[in-house]
Amino acid sequence: MNLFMQLWKSLYSPKDIARFRFQKIGRSILYIFLLSLITSLPTTYYFTTNFIEGTRYTGGLLQNDIPSFTIENGSLHSSASEPIVMNEQGLTIVFDSTGKMTKEEVERLGTAIGLLKHEAVLVTNSQLQSYNYSMFPQDTKLTDQDVHSFIQTVQSLLPVLIPLAFLFLYIFTSASKFIGVCVLAFIGLILKGTLDKKISYRHTWVMSAYSITLSTIFFAIMEMMRTAVPYAPFLHWFVSITVLFLAIREIPSPKAHD
Structure with missing residues (x-):
C-alpha cells in the first residue's frame, strides 16, 4: 500500500x-x-502571494503617493504638512512626518503600517510593534530612494x-x-x-x-x-x-x- x-x-x-x-x-x-x-x-x-503583492504595492506608493522623505538623526522629514492615510484591501498605510499622529492612533486603524515622526509602526492581529529610528547607527541617512532600491533588490531575489x-x-x-x-x-x-x-x-x-x-x-x-x-x-x-x-x-x- x-x-x-x-x-x-x-x-x-x-x-x-x-x-x-x-x-x-x-x-x-x-x-x-x-x-x-x-x-x-x-x-x-x-505568504508568497502576499509578499509579492506587498512589495509591489509599497514600491508603487513610494513612487506615486508618498512624498520624498529622509530619516536622519532619529526623525522622519518630508515636505508633507499633514499626515497621509491610505487604505488598500484592508491594509492602512500611514505616513506622518509632522508628528501629529501617535502609534496608539495607528493601532486603532486595524492592520496597518505607519511611518511616523520618530518611529515605524506595524500592527497585525491587534498586536503593535514599533521600531524607533534612533536605533539606526549614528550619521545614518535613509531616503525614499534607498527604500525603493532595497525593494527592487528584494524583488530580484524572490526566486x-x-x-x-x-x-x-x-x-x-x-x-x-x-x-x-x-x-x-x-x-x-x-x-x-x-x-x-x-x-x-x-x-x-x-x-x-x-x-x-x-x-x-x-x-x-x-x-x-x-x-x-x-x-x-x-x-x-x-x-x-x-x-x-x-x-x-x-x-x-x-x-x-x-
Missing part, C-alpha cells in the same frame, strides 16, 4: 491505522514528511528567497509534527493500559503518525480557505487522541489463560 492510499484510509479507518503498527518505522517517518509538505503548501502559497522561506517553514513544520507524534505516542501508552492492549511504544508511535492525518488535512483545507478555526490546538489534540484511541481499541486484546 503506497503512502497516498495510507493517507486516504487514515482519514476514516481506525482499523487500518491499527494494522499499520507492524510496518517499518522509516515508512512512518516518510509519512510524517508527507503530512508536513501538505501542511506547508497553503501557508507558503499565501531565491521564496524557496528558502519554504524550506525553513517545511523544516519547522516537520519538527513540530515529529514532536507532536512523540507526545501522542506517550498518550497512546496510557490508552493501551486502559484498554488492556499488549503493544509497545514503537507501535503507538507508528499509529500516532497516522492518527494525526484527519486533523492535519482538516487544518490544511481551512488554511487554503483562509478560515480561522477557534481553539485550533485543542481541536487538533482532541481529534488526534480520539482517532488513536479508536485505533488502539481495534487491536485484539491478549487472551486470558486459565
Whole structure:
C-alpha cells in the first residue's frame, strides 16, 4: 500500500491505522514528511502571494503617493504638512512626518503600517510593534530612494528567497509534527493500559503518525480557505487522541489463560 492510499484510509479507518503498527518505522517517518509538505503548501502559497503583492504595492506608493522623505538623526522629514492615510484591501498605510499622529492612533486603524515622526509602526492581529529610528547607527541617512532600491533588490531575489522561506517553514513544520507524534505516542501508552492492549511504544508511535492525518488535512483545507478555526490546538489534540484511541481499541486484546 503506497503512502497516498495510507493517507486516504487514515482519514476514516481506525482499523487500518491499527494494522499499520507492524510496518517499518522509516515508512512512518516518510509519512510524517508527507503530512508536513501538505501542511506547508497553503501557508507558503499565501505568504508568497502576499509578499509579492506587498512589495509591489509599497514600491508603487513610494513612487506615486508618498512624498520624498529622509530619516536622519532619529526623525522622519518630508515636505508633507499633514499626515497621509491610505487604505488598500484592508491594509492602512500611514505616513506622518509632522508628528501629529501617535502609534496608539495607528493601532486603532486595524492592520496597518505607519511611518511616523520618530518611529515605524506595524500592527497585525491587534498586536503593535514599533521600531524607533534612533536605533539606526549614528550619521545614518535613509531616503525614499534607498527604500525603493532595497525593494527592487528584494524583488530580484524572490526566486531565491521564496524557496528558502519554504524550506525553513517545511523544516519547522516537520519538527513540530515529529514532536507532536512523540507526545501522542506517550498518550497512546496510557490508552493501551486502559484498554488492556499488549503493544509497545514503537507501535503507538507508528499509529500516532497516522492518527494525526484527519486533523492535519482538516487544518490544511481551512488554511487554503483562509478560515480561522477557534481553539485550533485543542481541536487538533482532541481529534488526534480520539482517532488513536479508536485505533488502539481495534487491536485484539491478549487472551486470558486459565
